[in-house]
Amino acid sequence: xxxxxxxxxxxxxxxxxxxxxxxxxxxxxxxxxxxxxxxxxxxxxxxxxxxxxxxxxxxxxxxxxxxxxxxxxxxxxxxxxxxxxxxxxxxxxxxxxxxxxxxxxxxxxxxxxxxxxxxxxxxxxxxxxxxxxxxxxxxxxxxxxxxxxxxxxxxxxxxxxxxxxxxxxxxxxxxxxxxxxxxxxxxxxxxxxxxxxxxxxxxxxxxxxxxxxxxxxxxxxxxxxxxxxxxxxxxxxxxxxxxxxxxxxxxxxxxxxxxxxxxxxxxxxxxxxxxxxxxxxxxxxxxxxxxxxxxxxxxxxxxxxxxxxxxxxxxxxxxxxxxxxxxxxxxxxxxxxxxxxxxxxxxxxxxxxx
Amino acid sequence: xxxxxxxxxxxxxxxxxxxxxxxxxxxxxxxxxxxxxxxxxxxxxxxxxxxxxxxxxxxxxxxxxxxxxxxxxxxxxxxxxxxxxxxxxxxxxxxxxxxxxxxxxxxxxxxxxxxxxxxxxxxxxxxxxxxxxxxxxxxxxxxxxxxxxxxxxxxxxxxxxxxxxxxxxxxxxxxxxxxxxxxxxxxxxxxxxxxxxxxxxxxxxxxxxxxxxxxxxxxxxxxxxxxxxxxxxxxxxxxxxxxxxxxxxxxxxxxxxxxxxxxxxxxxxxxxxx
Numbered sequence: 001x002x003x004x005x006x007x008x009x010x011x012x013x014x015x016x017x018x019x020x021x022x023x024x025x026x027x028x029x030x031x032x033x034x035x036x037x038x039x040x041x042x043x044x045x046x047x048x049x050x051x052x053x054x055x056x057x058x059x060x061x062x063x064x065x066x067x068x069x070x071x072x073x074x075x076x077x078x079x080x081x082x083x084x085x086x087x088x089x090x091x092x093x094x095x096x097x098x099x100x101x102x103x104x105x106x107x108x109x110x111x112x113x114x115x116x117x118x119x120x121x122x123x124x125x126x127x128x129x130x131x132x133x134x135x136x137x138x139x140x141x142x143x144x145x146x147x148x149x150x151x152x153x154x155x156x157x158x159x160x161x162x163x164x165x166x167x168x169x170x171x172x173x174x175x176x177x178x179x180x181x182x183x184x185x186x187x188x189x190x191x192x193x194x195x196x197x198x199x200x201x202x203x204x205x206x207x208x209x210x211x212x213x214x215x216x217x218x219x220x221x222x223x224x225x226x227x228x229x230x231x232x233x234x235x236x237x238x239x240x241x242x243x244x245x246x247x248x249x250x251x252x253x254x255x256x257x258x259x260x261x262x263x264x265x266x267x268x269x270x271x272x273x274x275x276x277x278x279x280x281x282x283x284x285x286x287x288x289x290x291x292x293x294x295x296x297x298x299x300x301x302x303x304x305x306x307x308x309x310x311x312x313x314x315x316x317x318x319x320x321x322x323x324x325x326x327x328x329x330x331x332x333x334x335x336x337x338x339x340x341x342x343x344x345x346x347x348x349x350x351x352x353x354x
Numbered sequence: 355x356x357x358x359x360x361x362x363x364x365x366x367x368x369x370x371x372x373x374x375x376x377x378x379x380x381x382x383x384x385x386x387x388x389x390x391x392x393x394x395x396x397x398x399x400x401x402x403x404x405x406x407x408x409x410x411x412x413x414x415x416x417x418x419x420x421x422x423x424x425x426x427x428x429x430x431x432x433x434x435x436x437x438x439x440x441x442x443x444x445x446x447x448x449x450x451x452x453x454x455x456x457x458x459x460x461x462x463x464x465x466x467x468x469x470x471x472x473x474x475x476x477x478x479x480x481x482x483x484x485x486x487x488x489x490x491x492x493x494x495x496x497x498x499x500x501x502x503x504x505x506x507x508x509x510x511x512x513x514x515x516x517x518x519x520x521x522x523x524x525x526x527x528x529x530x531x532x533x534x535x536x537x538x539x540x541x542x543x544x545x546x547x548x549x550x551x552x553x554x555x556x557x558x559x560x561x562x563x564x565x566x567x568x569x570x571x572x573x574x575x576x577x578x579x580x581x582x583x584x585x586x587x588x589x590x591x592x593x594x595x596x597x598x599x600x601x602x603x604x605x606x607x608x609x610x611x612x613x614x615x616x617x618x619x620x621x622x623x624x625x626x627x628x
Contacts, residue, residue: 133520134535219377221473260526264525
């Protein structure tokens with residue numbers, strides 16, 4: 001597995017510009033690689049060395065079993081410490097389409113509310129700032145999340161409308177310098193990023209780091225959050241994740257999305273939940289489960305330089321072997337070189353919400 | 355029994371923060387909810403706050419470090435009384451169309467119609483473009499280049515079959531569906547009574563199909579505004595749906611303001627008659 005070079009990254013993100021042939025004439029790859037090694041756009045003292053984080057891949061075939069216990073056990077296994085702490089769950093609710101599986105399943109979100117309470121959290125709320133639609137109450141209701149949260153007595157906060165707080169960035173992959181993040185995100189003791197396991201047509205995959213985009217308020221950054229795209233999508237993923245710093249991650253891969261994700265892809269049953277305490281390690285592991293090379297996903301690779309652990313040898317797998325749990329997700333042709341192998345054959349799901 | 359306007363106006367008034375309005379009840383005031391509420395309630399205090407919130411470049415919006423969101427400028431122009439502040443807001447809109455991107459087979463679009471964006475220096479999207487269009491059509495009808503450009507943008511970004519989502523017609527050869535709220539926003543910008551414009555007629559068909567499936571408060575309220583501006587007969591169904599919405603937890607202030615605006619006399623401040 002080798003890191004994606006800059007040219008491949010630029011080609012995928014569609015920002016190769018005229019004149020690129022003039023770059024690096026006669027210098028080979030050595031100078032760009034050297035420059036890359038010395039280009040460290042983050043404050044070292046703001047990020048602890050990643051160590052050897054635990055990640056758990058759990059086989060979970062459907063949303064109908066005892067998810068509450070599964071989540072509780074998963075969080076315990078990776079060393080989550082929630083007693084007496086306020087918790088914000090951040091599912092993916094970027095938009096709603098009844099024909100596919102864009103969103104983190106509401107049953108998993110509700111089960112996590114209950115599991116987090118069992119683990120002693122002082123409070124738990126569920127929050128999201130949908131990226132495509134302004135009518136958040138519609139998305140919450142239509143997706144079924146509202147009903148599920150009602151059943152477990154959990155509150156939902158629309159992060160597109162919540163009061164905001166200035167957060168200086170300690171990484172500088174974009175020129176943003178600072179983000180204005182919702183107070184509930186900034187004030188929570190623990191943010192749990194709960195992405196849907198999906199391919200992404202600009203970034204390769206969308207997992208716990210990309211899911212942090214939903215913490216960025218639309219009333220400042222727009223619908224879609226186009227400011228972040230102009231700043232450089234993959235760079236913005238790194239900067240936003242480094243600002244939000246989700247302490248825990250639960251990736252919903254029971255049914256994920258392959259192909260033209262994150263909106264128009266095809267449901268795929270991967271039958272896993274991925275738990276972790278380090279978003280880079282969790283996303284690296286989830287990428288392996290999807291049959292993708294994490295080192296080839298630019299934002300995962302770059303975040304692995306400072307935000308978390310991307311060295312697979314240093315990630316302690318306390319559950320299933322991710323590569324043996326692999327379901328090979330189809331990707332768009334532009335991301336074909338991310339594929340690590342054929343993986344298990346799978347059948348697409350006709351009914352996205354089945 | 356109180357009317358929808360009376361109920362929503364009363365709830366909206368209770369949600370104010372001093373003279374102005376934040377996005378949620380009691381929150382720090384911001385230009386978008388204040389502009390909408392100023393029109394809906396015919397509220398001079400809110401208008402005064404708004405005038406004081408105008409930035410030196412004539413725009414209205416939120417600043418977050420290097421990000422200058424100016425998407426409330428069109429609404430603020432509509433809320434302000436005639437005068438220098440309103441003209442400066444319109445001048446800002448004239449001067450700041452969105453940035454253009456080259457045409458791209460993955461996300462096909464016409465680079466000659468940039469529209470207006472949520473933030474300065476970014477791409478154009480449906481809702482801010484529709485706001486700018488409405489402001490020009492009502493307050494500066496001689497800005498024909500801007501009006502034609504905004505209409506051209508909405509035509510370019512129309513979803514297959516009519517209506518609009520946030521502003522992408524297709525990505526990777528997949529046609530993206532329209533949404534109710536953004537379709538209503540597009541129609542509010544384009545409305546004209548008894549319009550025979552095919553773009554508008556397709557949008558109306560799309561909205562008729564969408565709002566019964568997307569019964570969020572903002573979607574319903576902006577749909578009612580579009581229906582009333584277009585003088586469509588079925589607006590009563592939307593009034594009923596919104597009354598039921600108000601029976602539940604209070605919507606956010608932006609949705610509330612749109613309900614009061616759509617159901618009350620303030621809507622005439624958005625009407626384009628010519």
